[in-house]
Amino acid sequence: MRGTHHRTLRVRLGFVLAAVLAAVLVAACGSSSSSSSSSASSTSSSSAPASSSTSSTTAASTGTASSNTSSCGPKPGVKATGTPINIGTIDTKQPGTDFSDGPNMINAWFSCVNANGGVNGHPMKLFVQYDQTQPAQIAAAAKQLIQTDHVVAIDGVFDLLECTIDQSYWKSLGIYEMGAGIAPECWSTPNSAAVNMGPRYSSDGAVQYGLSQHPSKIVFVQSNVPGTQYIAAGPTALAKAANVPITALTANVPIQDANSLALNLVNSAGSNGWVVLNFTPPEALVILQAAQKLGLEDRVKGWGCSTPCNTDFLAAALGPKWNHKLFVNAELTSPDDHNGPEMQLYKNILHQYGSAVAGGLGSFSEMGYLLGKFLTDALQKVQGPYTMASVNAAIKGIKDEKTELLCQPWVYGDYPLHIPNNADFTTTPDNGKMVTAQGCFNVSSDDPQIAAYRSAAGTAPSTNPPTG
């Protein structure tokens, strides 16, 4: 009796299972998977390098013919057919935190270059290892790339932990990695340089703008993940130098009670205070929306946010009450209101080769573009065989890489630490879009790490004129 009942149940369970799978498949294939479909990252740490993609679906909005991408490579139209140059990368991809747009864009760049002459005739090949923030996984991925895939360089690391875990391994091999980092080691070791600013220096930029408005107090709040004191040390130093009192708070993520948090921030800052947030876009949005619902957005002098907030999606979600009230530090040039030749090339490559880049125009694809371009530019200069030694020597030798996407030329160099992106914009929401509020400015040397870097590498002059 029981047996028959169980068998019937099994059959039913089987149907349910089949139905679920079918539904999932239909939904997965059916949904056009619009780029703005990304959900809150509940466990990602502060200020992912992903300063969030803008919400436009594809670069079709540019309207330009996608044919003119051939300037990416040295010989337009000529396919590269030599032995491939193997490049490796490790990136975080897990429920809640998916950085795959970065390496996908690098692949798009490589596809373009390979179709247009390659690097001295060699095609570029990218080996991507995804991890779920497990340190052993990341360490093993590094070894796999070197020992099994025989990569000669590491480029395109968008990862929550990688810089911390692999830096001694890279050092032992003489590898100089390039990426868009998060962990402190991405900026503080000789073997890593990033195209982004990272949570500390971007928060510096946001606080710096706030300080320029002469508030009587700064409240700096960030997500409570490892390394908060390191991040807060920057803004604290800046505020101290300007003689403005600063309170550094942390909040557990995911945020349960945004109302209480917003209320607390506003009360702490006071009517002439400035609140600066350092969160991923979903959390920042939740806090700002709570502040608006409580009617608190005007209760302080102004609001600031580090670079993850620099996204049109946030501007649209916030609504007109936040126009010119929130000032966001932007580490990359916005593709919306800049359209020079290089920006055009980036958009065309995204359109032609970047179908795997779900987020479309925005920070991830911009950073991926830069990481691909800086690498191939450097490798074009290598004479002789492409070995780990020769390739990494070329990477280390990168200097004066001018680009429309950054405020200043990018450099690697032989320094004990690397903060090559240390000048940025400030943007502000304006009726659903992020517009420039302040052109390129240098992040203050009141932050001791920035000062240390500038004394080693000098201060690169800004190559980007501020827009109106």
Place this chain on the structure above:
Amino acid sequence: MEPRSLVRPAVAVALVAFAFLFIPSIFSLYYVNAWTQVAIWSIVTLGLGVLVGRVGMVSLGQGAVLAMGAWVAARILFATGLPYPVVLLASGLITMVLGTLVGLPALRMSGLYLALITLMLAGAITIVLQNIQFPNGGHGFTGYNGATVHIPPIRRPSIATTDPAFFRYSVIVAVLMFVLVLVHLRGRPGRAWAAIRQSEAAALAGGINTTLYKLWAFALASFITGVAGGLVAGFYHYLNSLTFATSDSITLLAVVLMGGAYSMTGAVVAAFLLKFLQQLLNDWGVSPDWLTILFGIGVLQVLTTAPRGIVEQMPKDIARLARLVRGLFSRPASPQEHES
């Protein structure tokens, strides 16, 4: 003793020996790490299996116990130069004390309330850990330095610094923990637990000190999970609050149910489901969400049709399949053969 009852343990010993000797040479480093995780997490699933399968207590907080064990081990490893086995023992004992303290008031609860209170306690522990963070070489009680730019790695045993060596080390520790549990199961605690699982009222009536033995089970599970936490600390080198998620305790219960909470082999199967499959799917580029869905279906399947888990059910299913196949190839069978 019948020869048949020696076959299963002999096979188990042979398999473990084979794994110990040959896995590092057969598999790439990526998969050796996956097997190491299987070895470490089989200790955790064993602990939960003892609680669920032998005593009938469902704990929804073993993930937090593992986190505590890892925290304690990391703190000791940074603060002292004690040899690794001592550190493992210490973290096991301290976690045992903490786990027992936490379990003590909960023991007066019945099944559902016990599960829920462990969930609540796990939630509280998670928040505490989120705030005091994991030791990273700093000073003070918490050993956490939030301002550090270069985090030192947590050390491994001096004889097992490389990944293959650490795999073997983990297997040895796991074997020791399994033996410890086996000794318990074959002895007085095991019999008391079986009586309690049958009927707690009857066990009490029979003169068994149920509170003591339930406490003992908690203590044992916490001890071995604490030791596993020590292995996790050395394995990962770097710990932070992101390493241990809330959902971990739930998926842990799911795989223990699927693998079979009643047998020791089930614990290894559970760890395999939890950790090895995850690494496999990641290597193949398949989203880990499919695994979550699989675990969900597995829980439903096990609870409704195969309460003893895959390990017991699989041989039955295979036998049934074999009969089916035989039936296809032989002449129309007599009525007895159609029973299933």
Place this chain on the structure above:
Amino acid sequence: MPSTTDLEQFLITGLSLGGVYALSGVGMVVLYRATGVLYLAFGAVGAMGALISWQLSHQDGWNIWLSFVAAILFGGLITLVYGMIFGPALAGRDPLVKATATLGLLLILLGVMDLLWPSSGGASRALTIPTDNNTFQVGQISVTYTNVIALALGLLITIVTAAFLRFTKLGTAMRAMANDREITAALGVPVRRVEAAAWFGCGVLSGAAGVLLADLVALDSTSLTFLVIFTLAAALIARLRSIVVTFFAALVIGVIDAEITPINKISNYRDMTPFVLAVIALLVLNRRRVITVGRQGV
């Protein structure tokens, strides 16, 4: 120490979140009393309903109120289907087993949600109920009508279900079934229909709570799914029995949690409030030993 005005302001924020916890808690307790199942997948179902609502209104252009209806219907249907398949299958088992089975549903939904609405480092989703735009002032802060709805709905559901269970025939039948399904069936009560009503009702509540929580907290599958743990704390304080106690416990938890926010030293520990209160309540209220009689174990 925070000032009196501060305390007043945080009282309001606390009540609004507590209101939604109350709604969820009442839903879970009602189902438990009717079927003996502690519906741990409550939050996950609500989360998926909210995501469906987002998909329909933001991506497919549906009217937002219709999308809410869809969310609520989804909650009701999937809970009903689950209840009809697994209710009878596990009917004779320990409440622990029934609750553990709902964990299976939780995991399935969690996986499906992340597959259908994945995250790629970047934009986020938000669900806004139009009543967010209508506010009124209480002292220095504005309160949205969504907050009011959350609290009012919680209160309404509490009163209605308490009365329903006590005074109606169907309600009495549900209470009887929770005690012993077989005897109730033997007495001629249409057990399957009553069960179906209970499951569907709970599912509808979970859909509604999901939409409200998505608006008040965040539209994120993981946090909405595990928010159920906070709700559970309130239900535990009521020992899974009294709907009214659940309601007030949820409010108290919400208020205490909010009031601790301005105390910077312990502010980040305030999320422990539900757990601490639940553990204390369980220990204090269950001072007598409780032994399960009858069927044991998983």
